Amino acid sequence: MTDTTDAPEEAEVVDEARTALLEAITDEWGDAIVDHHLIPGKDLWIRVTSEAFGDTADYLRDRQRFRYFNWLSAVDWMPSPFGRSMDAEVDKLISAKAGEAVEEEEAEEAGTGYAGGDTRFQVIARVNNLTTLLGVTVKADVPDDSLTVGTWTKAFPGSDWHEREMFEMYGISFAGHPGLRNLYLPGDFEGHPMRKDFPLLARIVKPWPGIVDVEPMPPLANSLSPDGETPGGESADAPSTTNPGDSQ
Template sequence: MIPLSSADAETVDAEATEEAAAEVASDEQRDALVAALADALGDGLVESHVEPGVDVWVRVTAEAWVDAARALRDRCGMAYFGYLSAIDWMPSPYGRDMDAQVDLTAGDGADDAADEAATGGYETGVAGGDTRFQLLARVHDPVGHVGITVKADLAGDRPEADSWIPVYPGADWHEREAWEMFGITFRDHPNQVHLYLPSHFEGNPLRKDYPLLARRVKPWPGIVDVELMPGEDDEDEAEGDES
């Protein structure tokens, strides 16, 4: 047996000393990545966001979802499939029990949320978004040591997307998980059945409008417990009082 190792101690040291240089180089790397994707996808690339030296996000259209994967794998060397998941951008209708400090069900917050929902505009994260459901996938280049997060907006309440399995076979289980957890159907998925949940399970647990029953029954101790230390700022006083 011949142990292989391309990286010896010297390389590690060298990398450590050239950290500053590497950071700049990495930025160019990520910019080039976005450029390559823009070239490959054309209009398919909606938005991109590069955080220098840290990470990169791109948002593609749902139609360009598989093309993006193919371009990333074949043109950008992203051989490694990280994960595939989704985000539900609709704020939870259950308010502070679930995910917000502001009580949406009773008070001003509820109106805001209702307004948001009515207009279809959600407060979304990095690289933007227009719809409630957003696909999220991460691939990595094990040679160039750079990863990228790909997002795609999916329209509708029962959204559909193309399957990544032809490009990354590892997406199989991740798509099954997204299917049962978010209700996102993947076209041409060979085996779209429940992964974690029992086969007769109804509902999509990771959607924000799926109530976490334990929290409905018993108030969340996380908010109740919040107490200020003496002499600390007032910025979070509201929670302490509400309990």
Template sequence: MNPSDQASAAGYDRLPDAAAEIFGEGATAELSYDLLTVDVPAASWISALETARSTLGLTYFDWLSAVDEPGTGFRVCAHVAAVGPGTVRRLLVRTTVPHDAAVLPTAIGVYAGAGWHERETHEMFGVAFTDHPNLVPLLLPEAFEGHPLRKDFVLAARVAKAWPGAKEPGESEHGGPKRRQMLPPGVPDPNEWGPLKGQLPPAPA
């Protein structure tokens, strides 16, 4: 291992305790299921990725995506690694942006492979990446409306057809007690959204 690789590994080995020292003020880190995760403020997103690449030697970009956490915002994550003879060092760099201001600078200047992942994250969650050169749909049709991996995205098909099917226990010729009705996640109250809006009593909570 050359001196620069040794220095990178030494910095990596100091995590999670030295998160703020390595990644700056506001950074925290934890080790869970053999994966180091560093959380940084949104304003430090690009500098954290640059630190991961240049200081820790994590030059392999694996993936970037997000998680919608109601009441918190979108957690945007980038998984990077260093791959060498007989060893792999992995790191998940993560930040959080609010639902009403879901914007981050693009990471293409640090990891060129982030381009397509940012496009997918943009169309699935609605997170914008400023200065991305081609932030256009990657997977969905051009006329598609909404962001299907957001928790508030309406599953319109479930308005047209009840969940989990057209018949509930107790509603067919087979008899039996009727199941307590509830709305699964993503299924709106049909009295508030859809073709029967305003024509039905409110759905049970």
């Protein structure tokens, strides 16, 4: 259990409730916990082993009184193989302005996020305790070979749809889920759209126009009404930036 507490200037903020909760969890559930991350006054992350993920739900609900199931989701930590190719021209412009080299994105490594991670996919779930009003975000690595973790539906039936969504969007299976099938997508849909290597077709087929399709802003004080009068009144002696082709 490394001390991954946040930046030093916030270190003096003491979050007794979350620290105590973290201690309680590490004491009782220590075997399963790989890592944790605490931002005092903000939030708490714990990362459990893939095998323990399913049981963590029961543990948090029954032992720590986290009765409220908030959501379950997943992250694909692989950097997008498309790099910035799907960005708009304007984004590249902005990147250049911001001093960020557009090309060096290729070198980007698979990140890990708070509390670390070893695999490409991670599942994230969040539960709340309505008595202490604390929430905790649970993370678990999804084994790269089987892409399967335990289901939360036994503890929280509401996890059903969330897991089905992750199943279709990332291809992650949940062992013990009563009916794992597509939620949004048609049954015969191929691929897992939220994976980073699934191309965003709209941007592949046609380059994202970004600012290109925005008409150039007319020069100031030249916003002509159809009959050629300036809306400002009779004072038509506007700066002569008028496009000569437009007037009359």
